[in-house]
Amino acid sequence: MKIIRRPAVAGYFxxxxxxxxxxxxxxxxxxxxxxxxxxxxxxxxxxxxxxIYSGKTAAFGYGQLKGKSxxxxxxxxxxxxxxxxxxxxxxxxxxxxxxxxxEVDKEKAAVIQKYSAPIIFSDSGxxxxxxxxxxxxxxxxxxxxxxxxxxxxxxxxxxFLFELANGLSEIVDDHTLxxxxxxxxxxxxxxxxxxxxxxxxxxINDFDYERLLKDSEQGTLEAxxxxxxxxxxxxxxxxxxxxxxxxxxxxxxxxxxxYSEVVGYLSAILYT
Numbered sequence: 001m002k003i004i005r006r007p008a009v010a011g012y013f014x015x016x017x018x019x020x021x022x023x024x025x026x027x028x029x030x031x032x033x034x035x036x037x038x039x040x041x042x043x044x045x046x047x048x049x050x051x052i053y054s055g056k057t058a059a060f061g062y063g064q065l066k067g068k069s070x071x072x073x074x075x076x077x078x079x080x081x082x083x084x085x086x087x088x089x090x091x092x093x094x095x096x097x098x099x100x101x102x103e104v105d106k107e108k109a110a111v112i113q114k115y116s117a118p119i120i121f122s123d124s125g126x127x128x129x130x131x132x133x134x135x136x137x138x139x140x141x142x143x144x145x146x147x148x149x150x151x152x153x154x155x156x157x158x159x160f161l162f163e164l165a166n167g168l169s170e171i172v173d174d175h176t177l178x179x180x181x182x183x184x185x186x187x188x189x190x191x192x193x194x195x196x197x198x199x200x201x202x203x204i205n206d207f208d209y210e211r212l213l214k215d216s217e218q219g220t221l222e223a224x225x226x227x228x229x230x231x232x233x234x235x236x237x238x239x240x241x242x243x244x245x246x247x248x249x250x251x252x253x254x255x256x257x258x259y260s261e262v263v264g265y266l267s268a269i270l271y272t
Contacts, residue, residue: 003092005123005150009130010098013050014137018098025141028055032063035245035269041065042241043178043232043270045204046138048077048131048225053252054183054265060248061267062138070177072105073139074112074149074168076228077132077181079125084154086118087164088125095150097133099140105147108171112149116167118160125152131181131225139179146177156227158213161234168235180232182225184264190253196221197249197264200229204268207244209233223264236270244270 010016015024028051044061047054076087089109094101113119126132132150139146153164168178185196199221203212209230216226223229233244249266253259 002094004094004096004101005090005092005126006096007098007133008128009133013130013134016098021098021137022141024051025138028059029063029066029142032059035064035247038064038269039272040174041068041177041269041271042172042236043180045180045182045229045266045268046135047183047265047267048134048181049183049252049263049265053255053263057248057250057265057267058138061269062142064269065142070143070146071175072108072147072149073143073177073179074151075132075135075179075181076151076153076232077129078156078225078228079129079152079154080131080224081128082125082154084124086120086155086160087151087153088120088122089113090126090150091121091123095133095136095148097136097140099137102136102140102146102148105149108176109149111170112167114167115170116163118163119167125154126150135179135181153227153231161213161227161231164231165234165238168231169238172236172239172241178232178236180225180228182223182229184266185222186263187261190251190259190262193251193262193264197266201246201249201266204229204244205246207233207237207242209237233270241270241272243272244268
């Protein structure tokens with residue numbers, strides 16, 4: 001019997017109705033402009049809040065993938081519910097969403113683990129985590145068929161992030177897409193959030209993961225998925241991918257109308 005990670009936040013972060021979910025994502029993707037001057041897209045940065053808040057921002061990144069094909073997608077996400085050292089690759093056979101089941105690419109996952117000592121095969125960080133799950137319906141709509149490597153980071157210290165990057169770099173090719181899942185600052189005024197989130201935007205645009213790590217350690221930016229972003233950027237940079245572009249940044253106040261305490265969202269592409 002296959003071990004399948006069932007949807008944990010369907011009906012909460014996004015609708016559990018498969019038809020409505022597909023229609024919503026198609027509508028979000030409908031009017032997304034393509035970023036010009038892009039060769040091949042190797043990665044994206046995407047937010048992971050409820051679709052009502054961050055779905056449109058996510059669509060700016062996923063919209064760049066229309067008509068493209070990848071055999072494997074690596075989603076690297078932060079753990080909000082569990083602390084554990086290093087990072088965890090799901091040890092089951094598949095992830096499920098209302099749009100269907102996505103098989104885990106165990107062959108490529110084993111390569112990552114081989115070159116990343118603190119990376120384990122486990123369900124730690126996967127059981128109720130939303131940050132990875134919410135990326136999957138977008139991927140299913142845009143790409144159709146693909147295999148998945150689901151990775152959740154439990155500890156975002158430098159050593160663990162760079163160890164993970166070593167493993168990621170070993171599977172970089174034109175048929176593999178990397179998704180770094182992250183929201184930005186949480187529950188500041190829109191003015192203060194803008195200052196913190198601008199640091200993330202500038203670091204991504206400059207493809208400077210070392211600056212992002214330093215700013216994160218010093219608290220001059222805040223992002224729950226700073227670690228996934230840094231790991232993915234370093235892994236790609238080690239294979240010569242060094243271009244990036246932030247496509248859209250906003251905050252929850254743009255939907256709720258309340259700018260006193262906001263959460264920031266951003267989407268970006270990593271390309272050659």
